[in-house]
Amino acid sequence: MSEEKEKTEEKTESTDLIKELGLLATGSSFKSDYQYINIIGCIEGHTTLPSDNKTTKYEHLIPQLVMVEENPEVKGLLLILNTVGGDVEAGLALAELIASLSKPTVTLVIGGGHSIGIPLAVSADYSFVAKTATMTMHPIRTSGTLITADATFEYMRKTQERVVDFIAEHSEASKADIEAKMNQTGNMSNDVGTVLFGPDAVEMGLINEIGGLSMAIEKLKSLAEKNMENNG
Numbered sequence: 001m002s003e004e005k006e007k008t009e010e011k012t013e014s015t016d017l018i019k020e021l022g023l024l025a026t027g028s029s030f031k032s033d034y035q036y037i038n039i040i041g042c043i044e045g046h047t048t049l050p051s052d053n054k055t056t057k058y059e060h061l062i063p064q065l066v067m068v069e070e071n072p073e074v075k076g077l078l079l080i081l082n083t084v085g086g087d088v089e090a091g092l093a094l095a096e097l098i099a100s101l102s103k104p105t106v107t108l109v110i111g112g113g114h115s116i117g118i119p120l121a122v123s124a125d126y127s128f129v130a131k132t133a134t135m136t137m138h139p140i141r142t143s144g145t146l147i148t149a150d151a152t153f154e155y156m157r158k159t160q161e162r163v164v165d166f167i168a169e170h171s172e173a174s175k176a177d178i179e180a181k182m183n184q185t186g187n188m189s190n191d192v193g194t195v196l197f198g199p200d201a202v203e204m205g206l207i208n209e210i211g212g213l214s215m216a217i218e219k220l221k222s223l224a225e226k227n228m229e230n231n232g
Helices: 003-021 058-070 088-099 117-122 150-169 175-182 198-203 213-231
Strands: 034-044 055-057 076-086 105-113 126-129 134-137 194-197
Touching (some): 034 117, 034 213, 055 058, 055 076, 058 088, 076 117, 076 213, 088 150, 105 117, 117 126, 117 134, 117 150, 126 213, 134 175, 175 194, 194 198
Parallel strands (some): 034 055, 034 076, 076 105, 105 126, 105 134
16 A cells, blocks of 8 residues: 555544544544543434434444553543533443543533533543533433323432432532532523533532643643553
8 A cells, every 4th residue: 555545544534533523543643642532512312313413422432432441552531521411321321431441531621511511521530621611500301201200200300319429429519519509590591500600610629620721631641640650
């Protein structure tokens, strides 16, 4: 294979990955010891959303997270979030996978990290949020047909508890404060919950620090170096 043809194929592969998954090809001309994954728009779960929705499909991210854990060349993961939320179980499943990685992880919230995006934002070893970013905390929603039986409401209550418990376990925010923010009235028009700006999220202990891309990458590299030293 000629060098020119090989470069063309690498460029095509990289373009396809960026277009479909928002990922950089590890075999492209860009070389890095770290994996970068972005979660944008609505997190799509078991139901396919309309084509005019910008989505992140959770089944695309699961293999990438497995690769981060398995690939010895990858030293850590940077997750960049700008999401309106989405499927609760899909988002929580991804958050659990990120939290269980043995390699260093850092999240960066830009634009917004709303709803089920909050568990994803706190799932890493360290988290950043842009000063102008917002994070909306509110009770879980449901769509489609709702059977008004006690069992339905009990399931929703338990699902809400799963989300709250995960956030509390993976951040410095207290469970009582999280629940209070989720159920607050008056902060949002025609809705229940709280809109937190970047500094608010840091103040309540939800996110570790205000920062941007360079700070997030620097922190990830620092965590990776410590991890290598500890593992000898």
